[in-house]
Amino acid sequence: MNDLLPKLRRAFIGLDNRYPLADGSSRQRIYLDSSASTLMMKPAYEAARHYLRHYANTHTSVHTSARITAQTMTWASETTLAFVGAEPQHYLATFLGSGATAAINRAAAGLAALRPERDVVLVSSMEHHSNDLPHRHHNNTVAHIPLRGAGAHPGTVDLDALEALLEQHQGRVNYVAITGVSNVTGIINPLKAIADLVHQHDAYLLVDGAQMSAHAPARLSANNIDLYAFSGHKVYAPGSPGVLVGKRELIAAMPPHEVGGGMVGAVSKWGYDLAAQLDEREQAGTPNIVGTITLACALKALQRADMETIFTQEKALLRWSLEQLHQCDTITLYGDANASERVGSIAFNLGDIGHGLVAAILNDYHAIAVRNECFCAHPYVQEMLSDEFARLNIDGLDNQQINRLFQDRRGMVRASFGLYTRREDITALVAALKDIETNIDHYRPLYQGDADGHYRHRHFKPATTDIFDIEQTLNAQLDALCNR
Numbered sequence: 001m002n003d004l005l006p007k008l009r010r011a012f013i014g015l016d017n018r019y020p021l022a023d024g025s026s027r028q029r030i031y032l033d034s035s036a037s038t039l040m041m042k043p044a045y046e047a048a049r050h051y052l053r054h055y056a057n058t059h060t061s062v063h064t065s066a067r068i069t070a071q072t073m074t075w076a077s078e079t080t081l082a083f084v085g086a087e088p089q090h091y092l093a094t095f096l097g098s099g100a101t102a103a104i105n106r107a108a109a110g111l112a113a114l115r116p117e118r119d120v121v122l123v124s125s126m127e128h129h130s131n132d133l134p135h136r137h138h139n140n141t142v143a144h145i146p147l148r149g150a151g152a153h154p155g156t157v158d159l160d161a162l163e164a165l166l167e168q169h170q171g172r173v174n175y176v177a178i179t180g181v182s183n184v185t186g187i188i189n190p191l192k193a194i195a196d197l198v199h200q201h202d203a204y205l206l207v208d209g210a211q212m213s214a215h216a217p218a219r220l221s222a223n224n225i226d227l228y229a230f231s232g233h234k235v236y237a238p239g240s241p242g243v244l245v246g247k248r249e250l251i252a253a254m255p256p257h258e259v260g261g262g263m264v265g266a267v268s269k270w271g272y273d274l275a276a277q278l279d280e281r282e283q284a285g286t287p288n289i290v291g292t293i294t295l296a297c298a299l300k301a302l303q304r305a306d307m308e309t310i311f312t313q314e315k316a317l318l319r320w321s322l323e324q325l326h327q328c329d330t331i332t333l334y335g336d337a338n339a340s341e342r343v344g345s346i347a348f349n350l351g352d353i354g355h356g357l358v359a360a361i362l363n364d365y366h367a368i369a370v371r372n373e374c375f376c377a378h379p380y381v382q383e384m385l386s387d388e389f390a391r392l393n394i395d396g397l398d399n400q401q402i403n404r405l406f407q408d409r410r411g412m413v414r415a416s417f418g419l420y421t422r423r424e425d426i427t428a429l430v431a432a433l434k435d436i437e438t439n440i441d442h443y444r445p446l447y448q449g450d451a452d453g454h455y456r457h458r459h460f461k462p463a464t465t466d467i468f469d470i471e472q473t474l475n476a477q478l479d480a481l482c483n484r
C-alpha cells in the first residue's frame with residue numbers, strides 16, 4: 001500500500017486560502033482550474049529551495065556549486081525521462097521557454113526544416129491553439145483530422161479518418177500532431193494505435209502532453225512516440241519551463257532553432273561549431289535551472305506516489321463527478337460520455353445562463369475557481385456548440401440582445417482536477433450549480449455583462465491587494481532584515 005499518495009494530495013501551497021465572498025462572509029477557496037495551471041507541490045518547492053543554497057550557472061564547470069548544479073540538472077533530466085517512460089538511450093529531455101507552447105514551436109520549426117519536401121502536417125480537431133498554430137506557422141499545409149462522434153459529444157481522434165488523410169497525402173505528410181488529453185473534455189487519445197498508423201506512413205508523431213502529464217502515464221517508449229511536449233506549470237511546478245522529450249536521433253537531425261551562448265563549441269568571427277552534446281545544443285542560453293529542478297522534484301514525487309494509481313483514481317473520481325453533475329436539471333456536459341479513457345476536465349453549460357455569469361457567481365458566492373470561454377481551443381469548442389447555435393431563437397431581439405445571446409453561448413465553463421481535488425469539492429460544485437439554477441433571477445440583476453461575455457458584480461469589488469500585496473510582502477521582509 002502506497003501511503004505517500006494520500007499525504008501528497010494535501011501537500012500543496014494555497015489549499016487553505018480563504019477568500020471574501022459577495023455576501024460579506026469568506027470561504028476556503030476550491031481550486032477547479034488545474035487544466036490552466038496547477039497549484040505548487042510543497043515538497044517539490046521545499047526541495048528546490050534547499051538546492052538554491054548551491055545555485056550557480058550550468059555553464060561554469062570548475063567550482064563546487066557549479067558542479068552540484070550540473071549534477072542536479074543531470075538528475076532532473078534523467079527523472080523527467082523516467083517519468084514519461086522514455087528510455088534514456090533513445091530519448092532526450094530538453095527544457096524550453098515557459099510551457100508546452102515553446103516546446104511545440106521548437107518541434108514544428110525543426111521538423112519543417114528537416115523535411116521541407118514533406119509539406120503537409122495533420123493536426124486533430126480537438127487541439128489547443130498551441131498545438132495547431134505553430135504547425136500552420138512553420139509548415140505549408142495543415143489538414144485537420146475529424147473526431148469520432150458529433151455535435152456536443154465528440155470522442156477521440158477518428159483513426160479511419162486519420163488513415164484516409166495519410167493515404168490522401170501519401171508521401172507528403174511530415175508529421176501528425178495530436179494531444180494526449182483534451183484540455184476541454186479530458187478525453188484521452190489512443191496514442192499507441194495512432195503512432196502505429198503514423199509510422200506506417202513514414203511520418204512522425206508529436207504528442208501534446210500538456211494535459212496528460214499530471215493525470216496519466218505517457219509511456220513514450222511503449223507507445224513509440226517521437227516527440228512529446230508538456231508544461232511544468234501544469235504538473236505542480238509553477239515557474240518551471242516547458243519540456244520537449246524526443247527521440248535522440250530525430251532531435252539530432254533537426255537543425256538548431258535558437259542560437260547563442262552555451263549551444264556552441266568553438267566560435268570565431270567567421271563561424272562557429274555546434275556543441276557536441278545534444279542537450280547543450282538544444283538549450284541556448286542559461287536554462288531555467290531552479291524551475292527545471294522544481295519540476296523534476298514534482299515528477300519524482302508523482303512517480304513515487306505511482307502514476308498508474310493516480311490515473312486510476314482520477315478516472316474513478318471523474319466518473320463519480322459526472323454522475324453527481326446530472327443532479328443539475330439544466331446541465332449540458334460536453335464530450336463523449338462513454339469515452340472509456342477520460343480524466344478530470346469537465347466542460348459544461350447551465351441552461352441559458354451565460355458561461356461568464358456562471359463562472360462569476362461560482363467565484364463571488366461560492367469561492368469556487370473555474371475557467372470559462374473557449375479554453376484556447378476555439379474550433380473544438382465551437383464544433384461542440386454548433387447544434388445549440390443553430391437552435392438559438394433571435395426573433396424580436398435587438399442587436400445588443402443578439403450580441404449578448406451569442407456571447408453567452410459562445411463558450412463553456414470548465415471544472416478541472418488536480419491531485420488535491422476531492423469528492424467534497426465536487427459536492428460543493430454541484431450544490432453551487434443547483435443554487436445558481438434555482439436563484440438565477442436573484443443573481444442576474446447583481447451583475448453587469450460586457451460585450452465580450454464577461455460579467456462583473458455591480459457591488460462586490462474587493463481589491464486583490466487587500467488579500468495579497470507583493471510590495472507590502474517584500475517590505476515586510478526588508479524591514480525584518482533591517483531590524484535583525
Ligand SMILES: Cc1ncc(COP(=O)(O)O)c(C=O)c1O
Pocket residue numbers: 035036098099100101102128130131179181182183208210211231233242
Ligand atoms: C492541451 C494544451 N496544449 C498546450 C497548452 C499550452 O501550454 P503553455 O501555455 O504552458 O505553453 C495548453 C495550455 O493550456 C494545453 O491545455
